[in-house]
Amino acid sequence: VHKRFVDGSFQAIYSTRRCVEASRKAVMMSTDATYKVNFHGFPVLTLAMVDYHNHTFPIALAICGNEKIDDYRELFLSTDVGAAKMGLPSHSPSFIMADGAPAITRAAGQVFPAAGRAMCWYHMKKNVETFMRGLKMEERDENIIMRDLSYVQLATSQKAFFEMFRLFAAQHEPRHPELLKYIRESWVQNPPYNTWWEGFAPRLPSTNNGLESMNNQLKIKTLREKLPLGTFLTLVQSKVVPAYSEVLNYASGSGDRQFEDIDDLGASKSLFVSAAKWAENEAMRMVELPQGTYVFVRSRGAAPSYLSLENVHKFLGTLYGSFEHPNFVSIAAMLSKIYMVTIPHGETDTDIEDVDGSPTVAFNDGHMGPFGFQQGGSDLMSPLRAMSTNFIDIPPDDFSITKVDVT
Template identity: 30%
Template sequence: RLLSPIRDNIRQMTDNGLTAVQIKKVMKVLHPDLFIDSKIKSAVEYKQQQNRCRIKFIEELYSWCSQRNTYPSVDKTHDVFVPYFEAVDVNNTFICLTTRQLLSTCKYSSVLYIGCTYKVTANELPLLVFGTSDFNRRFYPMGVCLISSDESSETFKTFFRGIQVWASTINNQAYTVSHVMGDGAAGITGAMCELPLARRLMCWAHVIRKVRGHGTLIKNKDKFLLVEQDIMQLQLSFSDQIFVTAANLMINKWKLDKELEKFTDYFEQQWLTVLSFWYEGACILTPSTNNGLESLNGRIKQHYTMRHKLPLSAFLQTAERMVKDWSIQNEQTPFGTHITYKDDLDLEAVEWVKKVDKTQILQLTTFNFVVPSKDQKINTSTWVNLLHSMAWDSYDHFKDWLHSARLLDFSRFLPPIFCTCRYGLKEFACVHAVGMMMLWGTRQMPQEIGKRRGKGRPKKVKYALSKD
C-alpha cells in the first residue's frame, strides 16, 4: 500500500485530469526511489472511478448543467452553481460557473474586467474569466464561463446581459456596469451595445506591447524610443479633454517627420479612433491594465489544469473546485474599499514637506489643491491657467506642463486620495497626498530621533574669524 502523502498527490493529480502515464512521470520526479508502477496505476483508476463523471455527448453536458442551474440558498455562499448555460453543440456552448460569495463583489465596484484563457480543454473551448479590482489593486474573480468562441460578439452580448441579471438577483440590488476592461478583442467592442452607459477600456499593457510590435514601421530605433516616450507621457493624461488635446499635439508633432508617417497612421487609426480609452483618466482610481486577470489565468494553468488540455468532464470538476477556492479566498480577504498608507511613504512625505515651496501650493476649490513638483518648469499659477485653457504651444510644452505640478482631490472621506502624479495615478498612494495631510495636521508626522545634548556646558567662545 502506498504511503498517505503519495496517495494524496495521486488523488490531486487525478482530480486535475492527468492520466496514469503522466502521473507516473511526475511521481518519478517527486519520488525517485518509488518503483511500484502497478500500485500507482491502481490508485489512479480507483480515484477515477470515484470521480467518474462521463461527459462525452451534448446531452450529458446539458444534464450536468441542469443539475446545477438553481441558485443556492443564502447560507450556502460557497456552493458552485450555473446561473445560465447553453449546450447545443461544441460551436454553441456557454456555461457560467460562480458562487454567491463571488457575485457579492459586484456590490463594491461597477468596473468589470474580462479576458479569455486558452488550451484548458481537449475540446478547445476558451475559458472566459471575469472579475473586478479593489483600491489595493487586488483582482477579485467573480466567476468563469466556458464558451465556444471569444471572437463572436454574440458570446460577449450573452455575458453582458447575464452578469447584470445574476449579480442583481444575488445582491437584491441593481448592478450597472460603468466600465469594461479587456484586451483588443473585437468581440468585446461589438458587444458594448448591451451596456450603453459603460465605457470600453483598453488594457494599457496590451497597447504598449502592440505599439512596440509595430516599432518596425520606424526604421530609426532612436526615433522610435522618443515616440515611445511621447506615448507613455500621453498615457498619464488625467482627463478626457487633456488626452484629446494632447493627442492632437502629439500627432501634429509626428507629422513633421516623414519617417514617422506609417507609424502615425497606424497609431492614429488603432489607438486614437478604434480603442482610445487606455489613458489613466479614462477611469480614475482603477488599474489601467488587465494584469491581475492575466496573472490569474497563469495560476489557473499552473495550479489547476497543470498546463494540460483536460477532457471536458475532468475540466468541469476542476473548474468547480477552482471556483470554490476563489470563493473561500474572497471571504477571507474582504474587498478593499479604502487603502492604508505604508510607513515608508510617511518618511518620504516628511522629506517632501521640508523641501516643498509652500507659497506655490494653491487651493482651487474646497477639495482641490495644486502642489509643485520637484521638476517644476512652470509655476503653479500658470499651470492652473493652462489646466483650464489647455492652450499648450506644442506637445513638448504639454509634457513640461504635465510634470510641473500635481492636482489633488480630497473629496473622498478615506484614502486613496486622487493625485495626478505617476504614483498617484497608478498606485493610488503618493507623497503629495500624505504630505498635504501632514501640513494640515490630520496625519501625524514621524518624529526624528535627533541628537541629544553632550556633556558639559556649551562653549561661549566663538570660533576665530567668525561673524557675530
C-alpha cells in the first residue's frame, strides 16, 4: 500500500483494501514492533485498530530499516495513503495505544496531533516491577505496591488520578522513597506517559496486549525462524496480510469476531437472564439523576448498610477526585465495596434484552484483580459484567439526586 526509500532508510508497508476501508472507523489504533522474524534483523511494525469489546484487528504491517520516528510516521500515514487511492477520506483515531517508545510518541504527534497518546498499563507495570527488582525489595512489599498501584489505575478522571496517586505516595514513600521518586517522575509527572489510568480512553482497552498477541502469531507463522527477506515478504503478501483482511470479511461469515462500535455492545439474552436472576436477591441502591438511573451494588465483603446515601456521595466524589479521603486505605476500601451500574433514561427491558443500550458498569477490571470483581476464585460480578462494558459513565460533578430507592 505504501513504500519509502530515503537515505538508506526504508519502509515497505502492506495492507488490503478491506483493511484500509475498515480503518476509517478506528477510534483507537495500537502499534508495536517485533523482531527475529527475518534473517536480516529488520524490525516488523504492526498497526491495528481496537474496538470497544477489546478486539484487536491488525490492518497494516511494515518492514523497516529501523524502529525510528520516520518508520512509525510512514506506518501511521499508510492507511490514509491507501484511502486516498480508493477515494476515501482521511481519518484520525482518537487514541494511539502503545508502550513507552519515544519514536511512537513523536510519530503519532506528527501524524495524528489531535489523538490522545494512551500509555499501555501492562508495560507501565512491567517497568515498575523491573525497577523494584533492581532495588531488591521483598516480594511481599512488591506485591503490596502493585496491588495499590492497580487501584490508582482505576481512576476515572485526571483529577482523581492525581489525588489517588497522592494518597498512594503518602502511604508508601516513607518506606520506599527511591521507588516513589521513580514512579512520580517517570509515570505521573511525565506526559504523555502518565495516561495509563482507566478513564483516559473510556470503554477502550488500557493495554496493548491484544496486538502483542498478534505479533506472537506472526512468529508462529514463520515457525519462529529467521527467514530470508524474500521468503518473509512472500509470506507476508500471501498469508499474513490476507489473513488480516479475512478476519474483517463479515459478509462471508468467515470472520470469527466482528468489529464493534460503541453502539454495538450489549448482552445476549441468556446472560441478561442470568443477571436478572442474580439481581433478584441482591441489595442495591437505585439513584435517579437527570442523566439516567445509577444503580449502586455492594461487594461480597460489604454489608447492605454500606450502601448509604452518604457513601454513595463519597463514592461519586472519589470518581471525580473531589472527595478527600484521609488515606489510601480509605479510598481502596471504598473502591472494593461499591460498584456502579448506569442505565440511560429511555431504555426499556426489551431494549436491554435485545442488546440495545445495555447497562454499563463504571469499572470493568478485565486485567485488574484488586478492584474486587474476582474474589475467592469466582467472578462475583459476572452477571452484571455479562451485560456491561467498561464504559466509565459518571454524572457531572454538580449532580443532583432526584430520587433514591433501596431494594
